[in-house]
Amino acid sequence: MKTLFVAFExxxxxxxxxxxxxxxxxxxxxxxxxDALSDAAATAVQAAVQGHTHIAAVSSMRSKDVMARVAxxxxxxxxxxxxxxVSPTVFERPIIAGTVTATVEATAxxxxxxxxxxxxxxxxxxxxxxxxLTVGPSLVQRTATNVRGGSRPDLTQAKRVVSGxxxxxxxxxxxxxxxxxxxxxxGAVGATRAAVDSGIAPNELQVGQTGKIVxxxxxxxxxxxxxxQHMAGIKDSKCIVAINKDPDAxxxxxxxxxxxxxxxxxxxxxxxxx
Amino acid sequence: xxxxxxxxxxxxxxxKVRPLPDGSGLDTASVKFDVNPFDEIAVEEAVRMKExxxxxxxxxxxxxxxxxxxxxxxxxxxxxxxxLLVETTDAMDSTVxxxxxxxxxxxxxxxxxxxxxxxxxxxxxxxxxxxxxRLGWPQATFACKIVSQGGGIEVTRETDQGEETLSVPLPxxxxxxxxxxxxxxxxxxxxxxxxxxxxxxxxxxxxxxPKTRVVSLKAPPPRPAGRKVGSVSELVAALKERxxx
Ligand SMILES: Cc1cc2nc3c(=O)[nH]c(=O)nc-3n(C[C@H](O)[C@H](O)[C@@H](O)COP(=O)(O)OP(=O)(O)OC[C@H]3O[C@@H](n4cnc5c(N)ncnc54)[C@H](O)[C@@H]3O)c2cc1C
Ligand SMILES: Cc1cc2nc3c(=O)[nH]c(=O)nc-3n(C[C@H](O)[C@H](O)[C@H](O)COP(=O)(O)OP(=O)(O)OC[C@H]3O[C@@H](n4cnc5c(N)ncnc54)[C@H](O)[C@@H]3O)c2cc1C
Numbered sequence: 001m002k003t004l005f006v007a008f009e010x011x012x013x014x015x016x017x018x019x020x021x022x023x024x025x026x027x028x029x030x031x032x033x034x035d036a037l038s039d040a041a042a043t044a045v046q047a048a049v050q051g052h053t054h055i056a057a058v059s060s061m062r063s064k065d066v067m068a069r070v071a072x073x074x075x076x077x078x079x080x081x082x083x084x085x086v087s088p089t090v091f092e093r094p095i096i097a098g099t100v101t102a103t104v105e106a107t108a109x110x111x112x113x114x115x116x117x118x119x120x121x122x123x124x125x126x127x128x129x130x131x132x133l134t135v136g137p138s139l140v141q142r143t144a145t146n147v148r149g150g151s152r153p154d155l156t157q158a159k160r161v162v163s164g165x166x167x168x169x170x171x172x173x174x175x176x177x178x179x180x181x182x183x184x185x186x187g188a189v190g191a192t193r194a195a196v197d198s199g200i201a202p203n204e205l206q207v208g209q210t211g212k213i214v215x216x217x218x219x220x221x222x223x224x225x226x227x228x229q230h231m232a233g234i235k236d237s238k239c240i241v242a243i244n245k246d247p248d249a250x251x252x253x254x255x256x257x258x259x260x261x262x263x264x265x266x267x268x269x270x271x272x273x274x
Numbered sequence: 275x276x277x278x279x280x281x282x283x284x285x286x287x288x289x290k291v292r293p294l295p296d297g298s299g300l301d302t303a304s305v306k307f308d309v310n311p312f313d314e315i316a317v318e319e320a321v322r323m324k325e326x327x328x329x330x331x332x333x334x335x336x337x338x339x340x341x342x343x344x345x346x347x348x349x350x351x352x353x354x355x356x357x358l359l360v361e362t363t364d365a366m367d368s369t370v371x372x373x374x375x376x377x378x379x380x381x382x383x384x385x386x387x388x389x390x391x392x393x394x395x396x397x398x399x400x401x402x403x404x405x406x407x408r409l410g411w412p413q414a415t416f417a418c419k420i421v422s423q424g425g426g427i428e429v430t431r432e433t434d435q436g437e438e439t440l441s442v443p444l445p446x447x448x449x450x451x452x453x454x455x456x457x458x459x460x461x462x463x464x465x466x467x468x469x470x471x472x473x474x475x476x477x478x479x480x481x482x483x484p485k486t487r488v489v490s491l492k493a494p495p496p497r498p499a500g501r502k503v504g505s506v507s508e509l510v511a512a513l514k515e516r517x518x519x
Contacts (some may be wrong), residue, residue, distance in 0.1 A: 037440075038403070039412055061434045064416045068368075068400040074405025077369055077485030078400050090489065095396050096291050100300065101494045102396075108485040139412035140446075143428070144439040193452065203432055203453060209397065210452055212434075218518045225470070228289075239518040241509065256500040256516075259509050260468070271508040274519070 003027035004044055004052035012058045015117040017124025022085035030079030031129035037138035042069035044133045059114040071112040079104050082115040097209040098232035118236050128160040153188045160187030161216045163207055166194035167223035174200045181271045192230050208233035226251025233268050277320045278377055278384035281336045282310040282394040283345045293491035309345045312390025315430050316450045318457040320388050321353035331355050337362050337374050350468035351460045357473040365484055372404035373482035406447035414440050418453040468481040
């Protein structure tokens with residue numbers, strides 16, 4: 001029994017210890033180059049699998065893209081977004097936008113897994129070996145890349161996240177109000193799908209069932225109703241603050257601290273008082 | 275060009291769904307079923323391709339019980355040409371779905387399989403990539419823009435940090451993200467027309483068995499109740515007391 005951990009980001013390996021410890025077996029680590037395309041990356045991972053019973057990666061868009069293809073190449077089972085290890089073959093994962101927890105058994109070996117690092121302590125020992133993967137040519141060609149973001153911390157790893165929803169009028173207002181508070185807190189910026197759809201915030205900031213999963217120490221939701229799909233992405237935050245002018249907004253059921261107020265008054269005031 | 279769109283029957287994504295008290299399944303007694311939202315987006319995109327180029331033919335396929343016919347009729351009403359129901363009550367996981375879809379691809383020989391990036395019930399996000407791997411086809415997941423281009427397609431896709439554009443030769447598998455399009459409102463004439471569109475039923479054509487098994491379901495632990503604060507200064511004080519600031 002041995003795990004092959006597939007690292008996509010330079011710090012993935014340091015986030016894998018707790019999960020690999022929960023599996024309770026030694027692990028080797030391979031690194032996928034940053035520019036590798038999914039089909040070529042999957043073929044390279046497939047070639048490294050021999051002798052391993054578990055093939056695992058940190059949950060992200062990129063890892064889901066590649067790891068499910070690895071499972072297809074190996075014709076093996078896959079469990080996505082593992083949040084707990086019950087035994088080396090039994091795992092928990094959220095379904096239906098996180099409103100239900102499923103216990104899933106892998107009935108065949110090997111098995112491919114992606115896991116949420118926020119559900120596993122950061123400790124744990126390092127890999128037995130750590131090797132870069134050599135990736136061959138892809139069937140597709142990348143013709144353009146548009147990397148956004150910039151100076152703020154990574155949304156999925158930030159200790160503090162400030163998110164805004166539909167009532168933020170436009171991109172400039174969103175950046176000023178939500179971005180301003182986030183910068184004051186040294187945190188990341190998130191958004192709802194409604195904000196993304198209306199062009200107020202870029203897509204990679206979307207938090208939720210179909211966006212990113214965050215688990216900061218502090219999550220501040222301003223002008224966010226609290227739909228199931230959004231809550232799916234923030235449930236594991238240690239402290240949730242909701243600022244909403246509707247006292248009956250569903251988000252108040254989940255928030256540790258709720259403030260009924262207009263975000264255009266409350267957010268700048270909060271920023272100033274820090 | 276032939277486009278195949280797989281369509282999954284899922285519980286209404288806006289409904290509150292709970293596990294049965296014994297954890298053996300979901301309590302779906304009073305819940306509606308619908309087309310997986312991502313699949314509706316995939317059908318909409320395929321129909322737009324057809325509207326731009328009459329040479330495009332759109333087949334939709336669902337794998338599951340007889341009731342899936344409702345979802346297939348709905349996507350026929352959006353404008354798909356014909357439907358196939360692989361009728362089964364077998365337990366499936368994504369590997370079985372991928373194997374069954376691969377068999378359908380072998381039979382229909384589409385140039386493009388356009389499907390959802392994930393199903394909103396099980397949130398697996400696996401079937402499209404597994405299918406592409408099985409077929410040895412290129413894949414472009416999380417598509418937010420698709421443009422036909424000579425013998426292939428150009429797909430702009432969401433990444434963890436932004437977007438990238440891929441030039442993808444046909445045949446290929448593309449999975450859709452929410453931003454790709456806004457599915458049209460289905461008007462009554464479309465619904466009536468869909469009733470007479472061809473819908474073929476077949477049995478499963480593979481013997482693939484699941485490699486995962488659902489042991490039980492439970493509700494996640496509830497968050498401890500929070501409280502309302504009266505002002506920004508009260509909020510700041512509460513956060514400091516809690517150690518969150
Ligand atoms: C509680 C629970 C937990 C589960 N956990 C796992 C698990 O960890 N691993 C696993 O492999 N399976 C799991 N399954 C089984 C699996 O989700 C479904 O059985 C199977 O339909 C695969 O679809 P998906 O939701 O995984 O597809 P996804 O990969 O999430 O969906 C992507 C796309 O695939 C297409 N598609 C999926 N299913 C069908 C279908 N039946 N007909 C037509 N098109 C379809 C759709 O276009 C869809 O948009 C679980 C099931 C349950 C009930
Ligand atoms: C398949 C599917 C997947 C989805 N995935 C996601 C996802 O991943 N992430 C996500 O976020 N959503 C997702 N959604 C969308 C989700 O269902 C909701 O529509 C969305 O989260 C609503 O966003 P919102 O809270 O910004 O907007 P609204 O629901 O419009 O809420 C705005 C809130 O702001 C309050 N408000 C208005 N003005 C002010 C003001 N001046 N000051 C303070 N408060 C104010 C209002 O009282 C209201 O509560 C998904 C939906 C589907 C169907």
